[in-house]
Amino acid sequence: MPRRQQQLESFRSMTPSQFFYEYREVAGFGSPSRALYQTVRELVENALDATDVHGILPDIYIAIEREPENPNYYRVTVEDNGIGIQPQHVPYAFGQVLYSSKYRLRQARGRFGLGAKMAILYGQIRTGKPVEVYTSPQGSNKIYFFRIKIDIQRNRPIVLTRAEFPNPSGWHGTRVSVVVEGDWPRARSRIHTYIQRTAIAAPYANIVFRDPDNRIVIYRRRITKLPPIPREVKPHPHGVDIELLKQLIAKTNAKTLLEFMVEAFQGVGKKTAEAFLEYAKLDKNLDPRTLDDKKLEYLARKLREYPKFRAPSADALSPFGPEIIEAGLRAILEPEFVTAVTRRPKAYEGHPFIVEVGIAYGGKIPPMNEPMLLRYANKIPLLYDEKADVAWKVVDPRNFDWKAYLVNFPAPIAVLTHIASTKVPYKGVGKESVADVPEIENELRNALREAARRLRDYLLKKKREEEAKKRIITFMKYTPEVASSLATILKDMGVREEDVRKMLLNIMKKKLGIEDDKFHKLIQGLEVSIEE
Amino acid sequence: MAEYIDQVDREARKRALKVFQETFKMLYDQIARGEPPYMMLPKRTLANTIYDEKRKLLLLGPEKLKRSFLDLNESKKFMQTLLMAKIIYEALERDEYPTIRDLYYRGKHTIIYREPGGRRHEENTWDEQRESDAVIRDIEVLTGLLREEMLILSKEKGKVVGNMRIRSGGDVIDLSKMGHGAYAIEPTPDLIEFVDVDAEYVLVVEKDAVFQQLHRIGFWRRHKAILITSAGQPDRATRRFVRRLSEELKLPVYILTDADPYGWYIYSVFKIGSITLSYESERLATPSARFIGVSMTDIFGYGKKKPYLSEKERRNYIIKAKDADIKRAYELMNYKWFQTKKWQIEIKIFLDKKSKLEIEALTSKGLKFLADKYLPEKIETGDWIE
Numbered sequence: 001m002p003r004r005q006q007q008l009e010s011f012r013s014m015t016p017s018q019f020f021y022e023y024r025e026v027a028g029f030g031s032p033s034r035a036l037y038q039t040v041r042e043l044v045e046n047a048l049d050a051t052d053v054h055g056i057l058p059d060i061y062i063a064i065e066r067e068p069e070n071p072n073y074y075r076v077t078v079e080d081n082g083i084g085i086q087p088q089h090v091p092y093a094f095g096q097v098l099y100s101s102k103y104r105l106r107q108a109r110g111r112f113g114l115g116a117k118m119a120i121l122y123g124q125i126r127t128g129k130p131v132e133v134y135t136s137p138q139g140s141n142k143i144y145f146f147r148i149k150i151d152i153q154r155n156r157p158i159v160l161t162r163a164e165f166p167n168p169s170g171w172h173g174t175r176v177s178v179v180v181e182g183d184w185p186r187a188r189s190r191i192h193t194y195i196q197r198t199a200i201a202a203p204y205a206n207i208v209f210r211d212p213d214n215r216i217v218i219y220r221r222r223i224t225k226l227p228p229i230p231r232e233v234k235p236h237p238h239g240v241d242i243e244l245l246k247q248l249i250a251k252t253n254a255k256t257l258l259e260f261m262v263e264a265f266q267g268v269g270k271k272t273a274e275a276f277l278e279y280a281k282l283d284k285n286l287d288p289r290t291l292d293d294k295k296l297e298y299l300a301r302k303l304r305e306y307p308k309f310r311a312p313s314a315d316a317l318s319p320f321g322p323e324i325i326e327a328g329l330r331a332i333l334e335p336e337f338v339t340a341v342t343r344r345p346k347a348y349e350g351h352p353f354i355v356e357v358g359i360a361y362g363g364k365i366p367p368m369n370e371p372m373l374l375r376y377a378n379k380i381p382l383l384y385d386e387k388a389d390v391a392w393k394v395v396d397p398r399n400f401d402w403k404a405y406l407v408n409f410p411a412p413i414a415v416l417t418h419i420a421s422t423k424v425p426y427k428g429v430g431k432e433s434v435a436d437v438p439e440i441e442n443e444l445r446n447a448l449r450e451a452a453r454r455l456r457d458y459l460l461k462k463k464r465e466e467e468a469k470k471r472i473i474t475f476m477k478y479t480p481e482v483a484s485s486l487a488t489i490l491k492d493m494g495v496r497e498e499d500v501r502k503m504l505l506n507i508m509k510k511k512l513g514i515e516d517d518k519f520h521k522l523i524q525g526l527e528v529s530i531e532e
Numbered sequence: 533m534a535e536y537i538d539q540v541d542r543e544a545r546k547r548a549l550k551v552f553q554e555t556f557k558m559l560y561d562q563i564a565r566g567e568p569p570y571m572m573l574p575k576r577t578l579a580n581t582i583y584d585e586k587r588k589l590l591l592l593g594p595e596k597l598k599r600s601f602l603d604l605n606e607s608k609k610f611m612q613t614l615l616m617a618k619i620i621y622e623a624l625e626r627d628e629y630p631t632i633r634d635l636y637y638r639g640k641h642t643i644i645y646r647e648p649g650g651r652r653h654e655e656n657t658w659d660e661q662r663e664s665d666a667v668i669r670d671i672e673v674l675t676g677l678l679r680e681e682m683l684i685l686s687k688e689k690g691k692v693v694g695n696m697r698i699r700s701g702g703d704v705i706d707l708s709k710m711g712h713g714a715y716a717i718e719p720t721p722d723l724i725e726f727v728d729v730d731a732e733y734v735l736v737v738e739k740d741a742v743f744q745q746l747h748r749i750g751f752w753r754r755h756k757a758i759l760i761t762s763a764g765q766p767d768r769a770t771r772r773f774v775r776r777l778s779e780e781l782k783l784p785v786y787i788l789t790d791a792d793p794y795g796w797y798i799y800s801v802f803k804i805g806s807i808t809l810s811y812e813s814e815r816l817a818t819p820s821a822r823f824i825g826v827s828m829t830d831i832f833g834y835g836k837k838k839p840y841l842s843e844k845e846r847r848n849y850i851i852k853a854k855d856a857d858i859k860r861a862y863e864l865m866n867y868k869w870f871q872t873k874k875w876q877i878e879i880k881i882f883l884d885k886k887s888k889l890e891i892e893a894l895t896s897k898g899l900k901f902l903a904d905k906y907l908p909e910k911i912e913t914g915d916w917i918e
Binding site: 470471473474475476477478480481482484485486488489490492493495500503504506507508510511527528529530 | 552553556557559560563564566567568569601602604607608610611614615617618621622641642643644645646647655657
């Protein structure tokens, strides 16, 4: 960890405060309502990354409170039961922009730890309040408390308060609290939606949310299965650029290009490395540190071009898996039918990705003119710019033949899409919509078809059952008149109404081929009476 | 009450009750064998109506309809048929004479059912009399009993006067002594006995008003006719009564209607039967009935035949045909039984002139003209269509 910290020194040339001022719209802090939403989002995503990624079933508490001194100031507090932060890292983790524990190549919700610090910075600039952090690393017998501000000019943490408390209950995790300027009335519905969507994707979490109106929403844990823990992988040669090459070279101990290739990239052995260097007409004994920018550009280009590298590894990916998607959709939307598909890993431009699609149908979902779309990228719910997203392009009734799957709009249908990748191709820096990468689009469509086929099977079966039910109701409601008529005309032969009814019921059962218990279930509560 | 009931009626009831028991025993046997109950009914549709050219009758074709209780589309009809059978059966047992309207009301129940989900629905056994009437016809073909044989009454519509005496319900009625009124043809004309008759032919007039006028000037007395009106579309009793006059008394039957497609169809109903009641044609139709007029050739002339109306009278009396009339004319043109030379000429003139005429036009020209010139002359010269 400390070594990596040094490597990041090269980023210091960026002045975080200037960067933030100039790009806060792009980072999601353009207006008080958006900023409040973004603050919640960044803190919740950090909380989840501190738990499920490390095999811990999350307990997340979220609170937004109005600050008494100014009605436009809101204190956002998020607490998790995650791995916690070692006390010596806390000032940097919260007080220095571009310091991150997540700067590695594996799927995580955030990457550079920028988001949470944006929130802290934004809060500090507008309200002058420091961030407050309680944390206890796993196994620690102490709870640490910090109040930290950021020295914006020097990008350094200023620790205002540091305290330690005993930890008799063995609690571990982190509780972060920032005060930001916000607009709750405008952000209310987005934030509630965001938390609901987060809960859908994390049915293995307990999530409690208290909002400024003192409304408390509780999403209880539905399953105890966690998604697979992503492993760290080396970069794939198709996914490199000059900057990444520079970083990899700075880090390596390799003396030759051949050694460097084998050491730095995934899926590259000696043989592959030699074949590639021959293809690129590069000397395998060259010291990688001697490469200038021009040579680096050439190497990066050739790496991307070479067709014979092994496909990117999906070990770094962490899809939800069908079980989690189905549990989440079932718990929150309460549909009558749910199914989910996790596709096999694919790659675009050297980046592995997995696409997942879930469908929820009927039940408490209201009929709508188009599908309700729940988009996720690396487990983060995406709420803005829906219509610009590749997922919308795929599920849009103008592009997808829903009728072929017996879905006729208005229909009560929700579609969940998830793109898990070491690099999600977002449109723009706002991370709100995914670009139309053909490989991803195709996978989304394949996954949607697979899920929709299951929905169609279900709807067909349901239709047949409804027809059987309709038949039974029809026969049952006419049986009394038929039986009474035969009993009247044939009374001299001792024909009794009750017997005819029973016989007709048996004939009906036989004809419809329904087993006894199912038949009884179908007719249970069916009452017929006649008013003359 | 029993002693006032006609022995004839009592016999009819006994027979009907027995037929009902036999017919519905078959349904019960199916059920007792564990089979889904069904009944086979002749299809009462135009497609299954056959014109028997030899006997000149509209008959029910061979196509059958399987009405099964467990067929979702037939289930309600099946129930309705049994419900109607039960009501008729009960009326027979109780010595009642229900009308088809009575039967409609007696069988109109509300079925209330609660779905397993708890939703309550209401459904009537039938909503309109059209539905219950259709089921009565189904029972007639199913049992082979006509509604008269089941002692079901309908409104009396047809009237008759003439030099003739009949016995009905034990009374002898002299049809020449009805004053300005007339004898209403009873719904069970088969229970009438002809005592004696002195007449040379039967004249059936579509319009009640024309019937009254001819009656008042003593047309039937002067021309030795039995005068009948159907007052529009003929009911079954009137048709059966005319048939009996033709069959049993061998009297020629002449039919006088408006000169339009509806009048022509009334004539054809008397002569060969109707599509809805084709199963009864053998009993109701009068294949020898003649269309005396008013014909298109009477109005416009044809070939050597001179018209009865002058140019000026035509201008005054003729009515322009409506779209519905023309449509109906094209339908009739395609019916097999209108595909004779004389009828095709009639229809062609009508379509050509697009004109129709009511019988009243001839009375306007002069009641005496109608009674003493037009009708006798046409009968005498054989100027009719068969």
